[in-house]
Amino acid sequence: xxxxxxxxxxxxxxxxxTRKVKPLGLDRYENSAEHSWQLAMMAASLAHHAQTPxxxxxxxxxxLVHDIGEIDTGDTMAFVEGGWEERRxxxxxxxxxxxxxxPAAQGAPLLALWQEFESGETPEARFANAMDRAMPVxxxxxxxxxxxxxxxxxxERVVARVRAPIEAGCPDLWKHIDAGLQxxxxxxxxxx
Amino acid sequence: xxxxxxxxxxxxxxxxxTRKVKPLGLDRYENSAEHSWQLAMMAASLAHHAQTPxxxxxxxxxxLVHDIGEIDTGDTMAFVEGGWEERRxxxxxxxxxxxxxxPAAQGAPLLALWQEFESGETPEARFANAMDRAMPVxxxxxxxxxxxxxxxxxxERVVARVRAPIEAGCPDLWKHIDAGLQxxxxxxxxxx
Numbered sequence: 001x002x003x004x005x006x007x008x009x010x011x012x013x014x015x016x017x018t019r020k021v022k023p024l025g026l027d028r029y030e031n032s033a034e035h036s037w038q039l040a041m042m043a044a045s046l047a048h049h050a051q052t053p054x055x056x057x058x059x060x061x062x063x064l065v066h067d068i069g070e071i072d073t074g075d076t077m078a079f080v081e082g083g084w085e086e087r088r089x090x091x092x093x094x095x096x097x098x099x100x101x102x103p104a105a106q107g108a109p110l111l112a113l114w115q116e117f118e119s120g121e122t123p124e125a126r127f128a129n130a131m132d133r134a135m136p137v138x139x140x141x142x143x144x145x146x147x148x149x150x151x152x153x154x155x156e157r158v159v160a161r162v163r164a165p166i167e168a169g170c171p172d173l174w175k176h177i178d179a180g181l182q183x184x185x186x187x188x189x190x191x192x
Numbered sequence: 193x194x195x196x197x198x199x200x201x202x203x204x205x206x207x208x209x210t211r212k213v214k215p216l217g218l219d220r221y222e223n224s225a226e227h228s229w230q231l232a233m234m235a236a237s238l239a240h241h242a243q244t245p246x247x248x249x250x251x252x253x254x255x256l257v258h259d260i261g262e263i264d265t266g267d268t269m270a271f272v273e274g275g276w277e278e279r280r281x282x283x284x285x286x287x288x289x290x291x292x293x294x295p296a297a298q299g300a301p302l303l304a305l306w307q308e309f310e311s312g313e314t315p316e317a318r319f320a321n322a323m324d325r326a327m328p329v330x331x332x333x334x335x336x337x338x339x340x341x342x343x344x345x346x347x348e349r350v351v352a353r354v355r356a357p358i359e360a361g362c363p364d365l366w367k368h369i370d371a372g373l374q375x376x377x378x379x380x381x382x383x384x
Contacts, residue, residue, distance in 0.1 A: 002368070037232075045298050060252060
C-alpha cells in the first residue's frame with residue numbers, strides 16, 4: 001500500500017508541469033494533469049468519430065498516462081524543432097522510473113499503455129494522438145490564437161505539425177479544425 | 193461535431209474551479225480538473241484493493257465526470273455543514289445542462305455515470321467515492337495538514353466525514369489513512 005500511495009503522490013508533480021496554452025478565461029498556463037483529464041473526456045465524446053473503431057477504455061487509460069514522463073522532463077512545445085530522439089529517450093527513462101514505483105502488476109500495464117501511445121501504431125494510439133494534437137488547436141481557436149501569437153508560430157507550421165496525426169485518428173475532427181485554421185489565418189491569429 | 197467541440201470547451205471551466213488543498217510543492221490551490229485526473233490514476237493503481245471487485249473502466253469514467261457539476265456550482269468544501277440537499281439539486285441541474293450539450297448518444301451515458309457516483313450504491317460508485325474522500329486526506333498528510341490548518345478542521349471532524357466512505361470502498365486504504373491521521377493528530381496538524 002505504501003508503494004502505491006508514494007506513486008499517487010508522485011503524480012502530484014504533473015500538476016506543476018506547465019504547457020503553452022492558457023485555459024479559456026484564465027490568466028495562467030495549462031498544466032499537464034488537467035490537460036490529460038480534458039483529453040480523456042474529449043475521447044469519450046468523440047470516439048464514434050474515430051477513423052477505425054477503438055476500445056475507448058484503452059484510449060482513456062492511455063490519455064491519462066501519456067504525459068507522465070513530463071514529471072521528469074517537463075513539457076516541450078509541439079513546435080520545437082529537433083532533439084526529438086533525445087527527448088523520447090528521456091521520457092521513456094522517466095516513465096520507466098515513475099511506473100516502476102508501483103508493484104509490477106499495476107505498473108507494467110500502465111507503462112505498456114504509455115509506450116503504445118508513444119509508438120502510435122494501434123488504432124487506439126492513433127486516436128489518442130489525434131486528441132492530443134487537436135486539443136491545443138481547439139483552445140487556440142477559441143482564444144484568438146494565444147499560444148501561436150506568444151510563440152511566433154505560423155499557419156503552415158501548425159498545419160505541418162497537426163494535420164497528419166489528427167487526420168489519421170479522427171478525420172471528421174480534422175475537417176472541423178482545417179476550416180477553423182483557415183479562418184484564424186484570415187483573422188491574423190498566427191504569430192508570423 | 194460543433195456540439196461536441198462546444199462541450200469540450202465548456203469543460204475548460206473545471207480548470208478554474210478551485211478546491212481547498214494545494215498540490216504538493218505548489219503555492220496555489222488544486223483545481224477540480226487535475227483532481228479528477230489524479231483520482232482516475234489512483235483508482236487504476238488501487239482497484240485490486242477494492243472492497244468488492246469492480247469494473248475499473250467504469251470507475252475511471254465515473255471519476256472523470258464526477259465533479260463536472262461544479263462548473264456551475266463551484267466546489268464546496270467537504271466539511272461544510274448543511275445545505276447538502278440544495279447543493280445536490282443544483283449539481284444535478286448543472287450536470288444535466290452540461291452533459292445535455294452533447295448529442296444524447298454521448299451525453300446520456302455520461303450523465304448516468306455522474307448520477308451513479310452521486311448515488312453511491314454500486315460497487316464502482318462506492319470505490320470511486322472512497323478515492324474522492326481519500327485523496328485530499330493523503331495530500332494533507334503529505335503537506336503538514338495544510339487545508340485542515342487553514343480551515344480550522346479537527347481530527348474528529350475529518351474521521352467522521354471520511355471514515356465510512358473510505359472503509360466501504362477500500363478498507364485497506366482506510367487502515368493506511370487511519371494510522372496516518374492518528375500520527376497527524378500527535379504532530380498537531382489539525383486546525384483545532
